[in-house]
Amino acid sequence: MFARSGVWALLSAACAAAAIAWCARGGVAAGPPHVEASSQIAAGRYVVQSAGCNDCHTPGWAVSNGTLPESAWLTGSSVGSRGPWGTAYPPNLRLFAHALPVTAWVQLFRTSNGPGPMPWWNFSHGKMSDRDLAAIHAFIRHLGPAGTAAPIDLPPNVEPSTAYTWAVPPAGRH
Ligand code: HEC
Numbered sequence: 446m447f448a449r450s451g452v453w454a455l456l457s458a459a460c461a462a463a464a465i466a467w468c469a470r471g472g473v474a475a476g477p478p479h480v481e482a483s484s485q486i487a488a489g490r491y492v493v494q495s496a497g498c499n500d501c502h503t504p505g506w507a508v509s510n511g512t513l514p515e516s517a518w519l520t521g522s523s524v525g526s527r528g529p530w531g532t533a534y535p536p537n538l539r540l541f542a543h544a545l546p547v548t549a550w551v552q553l554f555r556t557s558n559g560p561g562p563m564p565w566w567n568f569s570h571g572k573m574s575d576r577d578l579a580a581i582h583a584f585i586r587h588l589g590p591a592g593t594a595a596p597i598d599l600p601p602n603v604e605p606s607t608a609y610t611w612a613v614p615p616a617g618r619h
Pocket residue numbers: 492493496497498499500501502526533534535536538541561562563564568581598
């Protein structure tokens with residue numbers, strides 16, 4: 446009887462130890478999902494790449510098949526995205542993140558809304574964890590400021606002098 450309960454006690458202690466080790470390895474993540482990486486900058490690089498920030502904020506990204514060097518990443522685009530909002534240009538995030546403290550960056554992502562060409566709906570209001578948002582900020586700052594500011598956004602009635610794509614064509618246009 447004693448021997449039996451002793452075995453159980455040992456077994457459960459071993460299980461608890463195994464569970465703690467598993468938790469410590471990240472088997473059970475505390476809080477909202479987030480990326481695990483060897484550093485915050487590596488996490489930021491991963492999120493930027495997989496969340497598709499380069500698709501819009503890096504000129505020539507699609508044509509390069511995603512092979513542009515990091516030095517060219519997120520420098521903003523002068524190809525407008527036209528829709529009911531007018532024409533919006535993906536800003537230069539290398540300059541933007543350099544100027545904005547991380548708390549304001551995270552706050553911007555927590556609260557911003559569409560509709561518009563920037564797909565906030567994928568990232569804001571807790572869809573992307575604060576930890577990953579801060580990692581993006583750290584990674585962009587690590588790249589350093591580069592490039593020039595994107596053109597100023599235009600209201601709907603103004604014809605852009607730059608190239609642009611219709612995100613939402615007006616009625617009767619294809
Ligand atoms: C589908 C294209 C697209 C994708 C993908 C995209 N953006 Fe944007 N982003 C834009 C456009 C266009 C604007 C400008 C919106 C405007 O002017 O109304 C913008 C605006 C922003 C702003 C606001 C800057 C300001 O002046 O307030 C930040 C910050 C930003 N994007 C970061 C990101 C990050 C980080 C990612 C990836 C997680 C990302 N964007 C993905 C198109 C995109």
